[in-house]
Amino acid sequence: MKPATRPRARGERERLLVIDPTADGFGEYSIDDLPQFLAKGDALVLNDAATLPASLRAGPELEVRLMSQLEGNIWLALCLGRGDHRMPTEERGTPPSLVVGSELSFGYGLSARVCRVDPDSPRLLEIEFQQQGAPLWQALYRAAAPIQYAYLSEPLALWDVQNAYAARPWAVEPPSAGKPLRFETLFRIAARGIALAHVTHAAGLSSTGDPALDARLPVAERYEVSEESAARLRAIRDNGGRIVAVGTSVTRALESASASGTLRAGSRHTDLRLGPGSKLRFCDGLLTGLHEPTTSHFSLLEAYAPRALLDRSFRHAERAGYLQHEFGDSCLILKGALTQEVDSIRTHAA
Amino acid sequence: MEISRTATLITGASRGLGEALALELGRQGARLVLVSRHGAALEPVVHRIRDAGGEAHALEADIGSKDAIYPLAAAATALVGPIDLLIHNASELGPTPLRLLLDTECEDLERVLAVNLLGPFRLSRVIAGSMALRERGTIVHVSSDASVNAYSHWGAYSVSKAALDHLSRVWAVELGERGVRSFSVDPGEMDTAMHAAALPDADRSTLAQPSVIAARLANVIRSTSIANGARIELSSTGAQS
Numbered sequence: 001m002k003p004a005t006r007p008r009a010r011g012e013r014e015r016l017l018v019i020d021p022t023a024d025g026f027g028e029y030s031i032d033d034l035p036q037f038l039a040k041g042d043a044l045v046l047n048d049a050a051t052l053p054a055s056l057r058a059g060p061e062l063e064v065r066l067m068s069q070l071e072g073n074i075w076l077a078l079c080l081g082r083g084d085h086r087m088p089t090e091e092r093g094t095p096p097s098l099v100v101g102s103e104l105s106f107g108y109g110l111s112a113r114v115c116r117v118d119p120d121s122p123r124l125l126e127i128e129f130q131q132q133g134a135p136l137w138q139a140l141y142r143a144a145a146p147i148q149y150a151y152l153s154e155p156l157a158l159w160d161v162q163n164a165y166a167a168r169p170w171a172v173e174p175p176s177a178g179k180p181l182r183f184e185t186l187f188r189i190a191a192r193g194i195a196l197a198h199v200t201h202a203a204g205l206s207s208t209g210d211p212a213l214d215a216r217l218p219v220a221e222r223y224e225v226s227e228e229s230a231a232r233l234r235a236i237r238d239n240g241g242r243i244v245a246v247g248t249s250v251t252r253a254l255e256s257a258s259a260s261g262t263l264r265a266g267s268r269h270t271d272l273r274l275g276p277g278s279k280l281r282f283c284d285g286l287l288t289g290l291h292e293p294t295t296s297h298f299s300l301l302e303a304y305a306p307r308a309l310l311d312r313s314f315r316h317a318e319r320a321g322y323l324q325h326e327f328g329d330s331c332l333i334l335k336g337a338l339t340q341e342v343d344s345i346r347t348h349a350a
Numbered sequence: 351m352e353i354s355r356t357a358t359l360i361t362g363a364s365r366g367l368g369e370a371l372a373l374e375l376g377r378q379g380a381r382l383v384l385v386s387r388h389g390a391a392l393e394p395v396v397h398r399i400r401d402a403g404g405e406a407h408a409l410e411a412d413i414g415s416k417d418a419i420y421p422l423a424a425a426a427t428a429l430v431g432p433i434d435l436l437i438h439n440a441s442e443l444g445p446t447p448l449r450l451l452l453d454t455e456c457e458d459l460e461r462v463l464a465v466n467l468l469g470p471f472r473l474s475r476v477i478a479g480s481m482a483l484r485e486r487g488t489i490v491h492v493s494s495d496a497s498v499n500a501y502s503h504w505g506a507y508s509v510s511k512a513a514l515d516h517l518s519r520v521w522a523v524e525l526g527e528r529g530v531r532s533f534s535v536d537p538g539e540m541d542t543a544m545h546a547a548a549l550p551d552a553d554r555s556t557l558a559q560p561s562v563i564a565a566r567l568a569n570v571i572r573s574t575s576i577a578n579g580a581r582i583e584l585s586s587t588g589a590q591s
Contacts, residue, residue, distance in 0.1 A: 046483065048432075048480060048483060048484075050423075050424050050427070052424070133407060133429065134383075134407040134408055134409055134425065134429060137409075137424070137425035137428050137429065138409060138410065138421070138425060141420075141421035141424065141425060142421070158420040158421065158424075159420055162420065162476075163479075164479045165479040165480055165482065165483040166479070166480065167427050167431075167432035167433075167480035167484075168427045168428060168431065168432060169424040169425075169427065169428050183479065183482065186482075186483075187527075187528075190528070196483055198483055198484070
């Protein structure tokens with residue numbers, strides 16, 4: 001599938017591939033059609049994490065990409081060598097080797113100290129920023145740029161990687177499933193009696209350029225389900241409403257928070273991996289972007305729909321010119337989305 | 351709305367009404383992010399609030415600069431959580447002595463609009479999406495008597511404030527159903543540096559103290575009976591404060 005090579009221009013059509021595991025079929029729509037696939041009493045759950053500029057330079061030989069905030073000022077980080085985002089990650093040079101205690105200076109008064117080097121990969125570090133509070137955040141936003149990959153033609157601005165409803169800057173790559181959602185569509189969804197709910201999930205790196213490290217993705221990521229969201233979503237579930245996650249990050253947060261059988265509020269880290277054979281406890285449907293069948297992202301899709309149906313749908317999408325990656329087109333996987341019977345289910349749920 | 355523990359962002363908080371409001375809301379327990387073009391000027395305000403047991407953080411940003419807005423909103427929410435109370439207080443008068451419209455450079459009008467209108471729009475646009483999703487939040491626009499009365503020499507400033515008043519009303523219409531409130535306030539004539547720059551010959555003894563107006567504005571923010579989208583004259587709310 002071809003990648004979207006730039007953020008969408010205003011008014012540009014965004015396509016929606018609707019995959020219905022019950023009907024064992026798919027259909028083509030526009031993202032503006034999303035409300036018609038949801039029914040009164042359902043919930044659409046958004047990840048309200050804003051995206052940090054998480055790419056820092058400590059000289060021409062070293063790029064440091066923040067991966068996950070571990071605690072306080074300590075972050076898990078990935079080192080990349082010579083080159084920049086225009087170069088495929090796997091072709092980047094070998095970064096200088098760093099040891100515990102190495103000082104990293106990123107300019108604009110931002111600096112960090114290496115406090116751990118991964119025993120299996122010298123490219124994986126734990127670093128501690130030497131600044132804190134407002135000076136840390138101001139310096140980070142001056143020194144860093146959004147993480148981006150070689151398929152994008154131009155440098156990204158901070159606003160290119162934000163969803164319209166984002167709040168706390170927790171994600172290091174955009175939770176991009178929400179990117180095509182405009183408030184016009186969200187308000188239409190709310191007006192139909194569908195709850196707009198949210199969790200916050202620190203979406204992490206999608207690629208490291210190293211197959212051994214890629215196999216360790218996603219690393220443990222921080223997420224939070226507020227008391228308010230948890231109570232609301234439990235009530236929706238109890239009343240027979242369907243929970244549609246916007247993005248794999250929301251799926252991971254909700255499935256992690258409901259691992260005990262009931263959705264628990266709280267702020268935790270999760271390294272939950274979902275794939276073929278995973279039983280989803282809380283989520284019924286998924287709105288997501290289109291990605292390569294080889295990624296962990298695609299593997300999670302197999303928790304929602306059989307591989308054969310996904311393959312068939314995505315082959316069609318490729319032929320039909322759908323675009324993949326964070327500025328690409330969308331796909332909704334929801335049982336009953338395309339069948340007539342769903343109308344009676346909807347009426348019943350209402 | 352409840353002020354205690356509320357994540358609050360105030361622009362133009364280093365002096366005048368913004369400073370007074372920061373001190374007042376800090377006293378009432380708000381979690382404050384204070385913004386000014388001059389970061390160093392915020393430090394004494396932040397220290398006074400912290401010394402009194404409150405929470406305040408200083409962020410340096412020029413509200414009139416497009417590139418400043420996302421970093422500002424993100425840093426603010428990183429520090430105190432999603433913003434529930436957003437107060438657009440930063441204001442640009444334009445060159446002083448104030449000029450007739452025929453003597454006003456286009457660039458000067460653009461700068462006034464950038465700070466007084468576009469900046470608040472951009473910042474609200476980044477922050478109010480989360481408010482609409484979370485179904486709560488209040489946006490306050492600090493306006494002026496000049497937004498409804500046309501005074502000679504106040505052209506650039508007054509058109510920016512008239513537009514700001516209407517921006518506030520449209521936010522209220524579009525976001526009211528999602529639990530977000532928006533209103534504009536006319537603080538009246540106060541004894542501030544901006545007032546002195548605009549009207550250097552004014553009799554200061556006739557001007558209200560910013561601390562008095564700040565306390566009234568805090569009452570307005572707490573009140574649940576004010577119609578969404580209202581424009582409130584704080585000089586006439588004294589009896590209730």
